[in-house]
Amino acid sequence: MSRIIAGAAGGTTLVSVPGSLTRPTTDRVKEALFSRLDAFEVIADARVLDLYAGSGSLGVESASRGAKTVDLVEFDGKASEVCQRNADLVNTVAGRKVVTVHRSKVESFLERARDGVRWDLVFLDPPYPLEEPALAGVLAKLLPHLAEGAVAVVERSSRSPEPVWPDGMERFAERKYGETKLWFAEPSVEEGAQADPDQAAEPNSAG
Template sequence: MTRIIAGTFGGRRIAVPPKGTRPTSDRVREALFSRLDHSNVLRGAHVLDLFAGSGGLGLEALSRGAAEATFVEASSSAARVLQANIRELGVGTSATLVRERVQPYLQRGGPSAKADLVFADPPYDIPRGEMADMLAALEPALASAAVVVVEWSTRAPLPDWPHFLVPVARKEYGETVLHYAEFEPPATSGERAEPDEPAEHRTY
């Protein structure tokens, strides 16, 4: 079991699959959400939780004021646990579970509402090329100024970010590292690229 740290469901326990996933530790989640709260990312956000496992990240976001969360998880056993967690917390109207591999899902366009916040917590042994393809496939799913957070191993270099994602921070916690990036949409014809909130003005 693990727990929701703060917000509406603060202190509530959620189940985790017995094997096959790597739940984000309380310490890392607390640091992650403290930064997101400080940057005013969560309130009313549409969240996309990739490689969701038990759903700890997306459920924490809902607890702290996100409007809705889409959870993408291919493992049937993990998806069953996640569905039970959604039911136990009573967030069925704001949570959508997609039982599919991440890459095909993103290639089909992703969630119906573009994501303001994306969590990606892939297995550490995912091939580097597959990881790069996943990051590249995010573009159609992102809202303007979306934030992408990738949880990764400190022992493995992250593939290069695609051109539309600007890295803004990298924070290590023992064996885990959180990479933060912001979406920089390409300028449409005749327009200059002027993001509403430049990456250098945000703090994480």
């Protein structure tokens, strides 16, 4: 049973997707992830995009912690209905529509996104069977929609290789939690900027 860990809706039990349609992020991994994002100071007032949202757990957690807007993108019908129910829980607490659910394939959603639309924090938790070239294609479509200093978090099996980042995006940190691995990436630093790969503990936006 998943729950919202902290923030305005902290402690709220989330609706889960029935059966094994999705692979929800465990509360242990989610707590570690958001602890790190809090340290980066990228959640408050952020525009958040949760791709392959499943139950929407990561997106609604962001909303509870002060994100300005959250877009949940999920194609499966049952999962998108669960997303909506969880979005309604957080929107009720917020007293306004913070979370919006989009029933769509990720690729189609990104292709339709308006020019100029930018997100500050993006979660990508694709099904493990999604092949690496397909994930690389999604990251390439996402790149034009990342705000300056944005953070993208890719969740994969710990046995998966590092995602292939498009030109203009680079990994700055990674963490392994049992069978789960998180990759943290950001828009590339400007050419000529000083960057120490051994000191990649936080994104550019965290100063």
